[in-house]
Amino acid sequence: MSRYLNRAFFSVGVLGIALGALQGCKPNTNTTAAATGDASKSFVAPGKYDEFYNVVSGGFNGQIGIYGIPSGRLFRIVPVFSQSAESGYGFSEETKPMLNTSHGFVPWDDLHHIALSQTKGEHDGRWAFANGNNTPRLARIDLNTFRTAEILEIPNSAGNHASPFITENSEYVVAATRFSVPLDDQNGDVPINTYKQNFKGSISFVAVDPGSGKMSIAFQIRTPGVNFDLSRAGKGKSNGWFFFSCYNSEQANTLLEVNASAKDKDFVLALNWKKAEEYVKAGKGKKQAVKYAHNVYSDANHSATSEMITEVLELDPADCPDMLYFIPCPKSPHGTDVDPTGEYIVASGKLAASIPVFSFDKIQKAIADKAFDGDYSGIPVIKYEAALKGEVQKPGLGPLHTEFDGKGNAYTSMFVSSEIVKWSLDNLQVLDRVPTYYSIGHLSIPGGPTAKPHGKYMIAYNKITKDRYLPTGPELTQSAQLYDISGEKMKLILDFPTTGEPHYAEAIPAALIKDKQVKIFKIEENAHPYAAKGEGQAKVERKGNEVHVWMTAIRSHLTPDNIEGVKLGDNVYFHVTNLEQDWDVPHGFAIKGANNAEILIMPGETQTLQWKADRVGIFPFYCTDFCSALHQEMQGYLRVSPTVSNTPLTFSTGTNKPAVTPTEGADKSSSK
Numbered sequence: 001m002s003r004y005l006n007r008a009f010f011s012v013g014v015l016g017i018a019l020g021a022l023q024g025c026k027p028n029t030n031t032t033a034a035a036t037g038d039a040s041k042s043f044v045a046p047g048k049y050d051e052f053y054n055v056v057s058g059g060f061n062g063q064i065g066i067y068g069i070p071s072g073r074l075f076r077i078v079p080v081f082s083q084s085a086e087s088g089y090g091f092s093e094e095t096k097p098m099l100n101t102s103h104g105f106v107p108w109d110d111l112h113h114i115a116l117s118q119t120k121g122e123h124d125g126r127w128a129f130a131n132g133n134n135t136p137r138l139a140r141i142d143l144n145t146f147r148t149a150e151i152l153e154i155p156n157s158a159g160n161h162a163s164p165f166i167t168e169n170s171e172y173v174v175a176a177t178r179f180s181v182p183l184d185d186q187n188g189d190v191p192i193n194t195y196k197q198n199f200k201g202s203i204s205f206v207a208v209d210p211g212s213g214k215m216s217i218a219f220q221i222r223t224p225g226v227n228f229d230l231s232r233a234g235k236g237k238s239n240g241w242f243f244f245s246c247y248n249s250e251q252a253n254t255l256l257e258v259n260a261s262a263k264d265k266d267f268v269l270a271l272n273w274k275k276a277e278e279y280v281k282a283g284k285g286k287k288q289a290v291k292y293a294h295n296v297y298s299d300a301n302h303s304a305t306s307e308m309i310t311e312v313l314e315l316d317p318a319d320c321p322d323m324l325y326f327i328p329c330p331k332s333p334h335g336t337d338v339d340p341t342g343e344y345i346v347a348s349g350k351l352a353a354s355i356p357v358f359s360f361d362k363i364q365k366a367i368a369d370k371a372f373d374g375d376y377s378g379i380p381v382i383k384y385e386a387a388l389k390g391e392v393q394k395p396g397l398g399p400l401h402t403e404f405d406g407k408g409n410a411y412t413s414m415f416v417s418s419e420i421v422k423w424s425l426d427n428l429q430v431l432d433r434v435p436t437y438y439s440i441g442h443l444s445i446p447g448g449p450t451a452k453p454h455g456k457y458m459i460a461y462n463k464i465t466k467d468r469y470l471p472t473g474p475e476l477t478q479s480a481q482l483y484d485i486s487g488e489k490m491k492l493i494l495d496f497p498t499t500g501e502p503h504y505a506e507a508i509p510a511a512l513i514k515d516k517q518v519k520i521f522k523i524e525e526n527a528h529p530y531a532a533k534g535e536g537q538a539k540v541e542r543k544g545n546e547v548h549v550w551m552t553a554i555r556s557h558l559t560p561d562n563i564e565g566v567k568l569g570d571n572v573y574f575h576v577t578n579l580e581q582d583w584d585v586p587h588g589f590a591i592k593g594a595n596n597a598e599i600l601i602m603p604g605e606t607q608t609l610q611w612k613a614d615r616v617g618i619f620p621f622y623c624t625d626f627c628s629a630l631h632q633e634m635q636g637y638l639r640v641s642p643t644v645s646n647t648p649l650t651f652s653t654g655t656n657k658p659a660v661t662p663t664e665g666a667d668k669s670s671s672k
């Protein structure tokens, strides 16, 4: 284990924690019993369903993985901030606009956190929200289709890490910047060491339309130039507030490893968003010129549109008293989590030796009593003791994130000491600890961040895999672990591999989602401009050097399946409509030499693959999804002739046209 402790991403020296304490918390890995578990509790018999869906971020793969709990089985990868050569997402003409940003097409991002929509503090099974860290974006995934429905870029932000976090009725998801930077409308050409004067933080309140889920930035709040790490909305009694962990209150611009760990305490920012709403209503907001993309996918025309927005409303705390308060918090807090009652705010100082637990009631009283310790950049700093319920002493090393079971217990992940620690919210005593294999990041309890956790299972998403699986070259699979938390002691019951590098995840009862799945898109409602809603509508048309193919797919042929008259250099658009109206009968489409991907078309849907005729010859195309016994027959040919040829544009299925060779070619109009 010690080798792994040394490999931890912050060195022990920087931690400033005595080595004795470090070893004291070392999990006992000597016994086999600790490293294996009772897998029968995770057994889901063949043909049976899992009890929960686990919606798991993919980290640097920009995707979301959907797993079953307790089996750990992987059901689906949902591409979000990534292209998928499997489905064609981000490659097809219809989905490319989803990845548009003010920086142009950005087909990659780093997806860390999941927020499932809530009603009255409980999961409602409608949408999942996810953040793109690198080129700041928020995505909404429709849980009826498990597809990305919307992506909103976030202006005035860099490193969209404290995002997305959701209010108890899904009024807002927030997105706060990790890197403070000069604001988008400022001259950013400034020396980096003028950080303190020129760099600002920003918190975006993204409103969610209660009916459609559509996102829009309602307002942003300018903050001092700190790094926001994570957040949670208040709930119950603390509904109306948000809590953000902040580090780098030192405002260092170099070697943050050392320079942002100088102070003993950083902050939790308490933000009264109901107050912010009042200020917006009272006209305190100022309009700022910015540029950000808003991309929406429509299931009506099966296409995405990307719109550039040029304005955002900003609130300056200087004009808005009683909206923001800083609470001192030991050393570089990472997660800040709110318990199911909304009374306790748990901040995990990843370099701290204890876990502070703040009390919402005490925070309110401290504000009323003005129990302040001066201010930080004009924002009142509440006295630590005045806000504190107490500290969990010696919990372990490197606390990162906390989840709750709804029975008065909290579970905190410890990266450095590689364990999960269960403690009591009531008396803050440690109740149990269990090793993780190895170096856990996030953890998830079904319903854990809501007002009503289900508290039966807990999943650990580990950062280091080491010896848990058969090795696969230089990179090992990722290691998740499932624990039974129904009893007093936490029990490891399953290891399961995951893809990407999971950060946060949420788990939701399958019953909330499974019966509302979209099974097909109705062909008669298909509003795609290039849809062919029956084989009779299949056709091929030339527009300059573009050739458009209205193609249909149904078991087991493509119409048309013979196309001639395409010329070298032409851009061919295959608009393929899947005519099936049965659940789970997608057809695929691929053509030799395609530079992008194949596409997968759901029943009733139209998707378009663009293809360039780069040489003269015959190009086979075919269906890539094994759809019937005659799937292998679902194929066709496209003929490319030289630019100067006069091979007429023709198309057919099931009828042989008279052969036309280049020498006898005549410019006849197309026909079926």
Ligand code: RUQ
Pocket (backbone or CB within 6 Å): 112, 113, 161, 334, 400, 401, 441, 442, 502, 503, 504
């Ligand atoms: S943060 S551990 Cu984005 Cu904890 Cu991943």
Ligand code: CUA
Pocket (backbone or CB within 6 Å): 553, 554, 555, 556, 586, 587, 588, 623, 624, 625, 626, 627, 628, 631, 632, 634
């Ligand atoms: Cu359609 Cu295979």
